[in-house]
Amino acid sequence: MVPTFREADNLPVLARRIDAALSGSGIEWELILVDDDSGDGSEEAAEKLAQHLPVRMEVRREPPRDLSLSVLHGIRIGRFDRIVVMDADLSHPPERIPDLICALDGECDMAVGSRYVSGGRIDQGWSLWRLLNSYGATLLARPLADCSDPMSGFFALDRRMLPDLEQLRPVGYKIGLELMVRGRLRVVEVPIDFADRDRGASKMNLRQQLNYLRHLKRLYLYRFGGLARVLSFGMVGVSGFVIDLVFYLGLQALGLEHRLARFVSFWPAVSWNWWLNRRVTFDDRPRQAPTRQWARFVIASLVGLGVNVGSYLALTSYVAVFARYPLFAFFLGIALGGGINFLVSTLYVYRWHSASKGGSNRETSACSDAVPPREER
Ligand SMILES: Nc1nc2c(ncn2[C@@H]2O[C@H](COP(=O)(O)OP(=O)(O)O)[C@@H](O)[C@H]2O)c(=O)[nH]1
Ligand SMILES: [Mg+2]
Structure with a gap:
């Protein structure tokens, strides 16, 4: 499932790459897009895709606009128990989906697409500031979970292993971290090449970064x-x-x-x-x-x-x-x-x-x- 907000331009490429990655793998799939009423043509794009691919878009019309709530909604409404969560902007390579799903067959509850595990990579063009920011934010979350990329938004899990979703209290972006910590999920990491988005704009901003700190504090209090x-x-x-x-x-x-x-x-x-x-x-x-x-x-x-x-x-x-x-x-x-x-x-x-x-x-x-x-x- 993919949370989306103003990603109309990315949806066709995303769906096509997922289709290419999964067709022939023997994995039955559907692509659930949970959109926060983008109004940028995303709905029309999804409708068009749905004509020849198993694509379904759910639009949340009630505020608050929220990535994590969208993901939780997507997890609830999926047809299958195994769910992969990823971003729409193609930062997460759809080609790794089979590996994530396969990893779930082992001794784990959650398979995380990781930039920082050996074999993983981030885009070459990151500025020093962005690198420091990302490493710093990751470091802060490290004591909470046994995962080198606990902030990753690319992960697979089995819905039956999750805690009661109503009990979750994510503030901000890091729903994967929330699930990992509160669900006490056993994590395995799958290395990925993380790409920067080509189209559309990131919704990450200072407010979200502050939310991340607040989220961390809650999880620390919990642990x-x-x-x-x-x-x-x-x-x-x-x-x-x-x-x-x-x-x-x-x-x-x-x-x-x-x-x-x-x-x-x-x-x-x-x-x-x-x-x-x-x-x-x-x-x-x-x-x-x-x-x-x-x-x-x-x-x-x-x-x-x-x-x-x-x-x-x-x-x-x-x-x-x-x-x-x-x-x-x-x-x-x-x-x-x-x-x-x-x-x-x-x-x-x-x-x-x-x-x-x-x-x-x-x-x-x-x-x-x-x-x-x-x-x-
Ligand atoms: N439904 C929903 N999706 C969102 C929201 N904010 C961001 N997203 C989606 O979440 C994913 C990650 O967001 P992005 O802006 O790329 O964050 P970044 O990767 O941290 O820069 C993308 O698929 C976005 O479209 C939101 O408020 N609601
Ligand atoms: Mg992104």
Whole structure:
């Protein structure tokens, strides 16, 4: 099945290549396209194809437009139990479909078309930024699943091995990862050559990337419980440190005196941390007025900083071992300061509304997978 949005130009080539790959393989197949009401001639193209190929298009006319929900819909309505999911833009070679299906005969629940397993490849033309982005995003998902390309959108599975689809909570693009993690599916990888799309435009954007982080956080919560929130907070802290450093050095390069640069660089870093924690680490908490929450986060950060530096000074002044090895005090200070910042953030900055009587907010939140309100998606 293929989720589609504005892929009219790709559909004929896709269907033809799938047909060529499967005819003569002995595999009985149908191509299900779940389209989010593209209005670009996709429906007409599918109708034309359906005249001589087993092609069926389902159009979702109700919002929200959503790739993952489209895939789940396609899985539900398929005629066969074995289902291959792939993109319409020919990034995923249809010629590998038989290998994916064949792999399902082994000891696995899901066969993933993988770019990063040995033998797999990506298009030569990727910029360094895109490579780093892709590797970074993949690395973040690695602890969740035993798969070198957990973000792949090209996979085969047997519907009978899946968990209850109603229980799934994908936010964004990575439905394969969602199925892998929540279904606890055993994965095998099939190497693929990943090609860049020729026609049409990618629907990946900053919002989707943010959704990916939120999705990851949910899956981490699911797998690792409360530790996941600490980890997310820590990762946001690290990214804030990078911003701090970039501004600190950048401003000096622009001629600012180093103490002033130090003072100024704190603000973009703390603001970034506040925003990312709001959108990812604590995205299941009720939204509060940004300015007030930002100010509270600044306070939490300053308290954390105070504890960090204060404990460093105290330890190196009064404890012999730290006086001897100040680097230990440096790290301990960071851990203590970060811990305090996390506590204050959890209990004060991103707290549940105190007005919620009887903890009704808490009920949804106790389930770490609570679906956020619509406007947050
Ligand atoms: N039904 C549906 N399909 C989508 C949506 N967004 C993207 N797609 C399809 O999902 C596949 C992957 O999307 P693409 O834009 O190529 O993402 P990229 O490969 O990450 O750049 C393509 O077949 C798209 O047409 C959506 O909102 N709804
Ligand atoms: Mg694509």
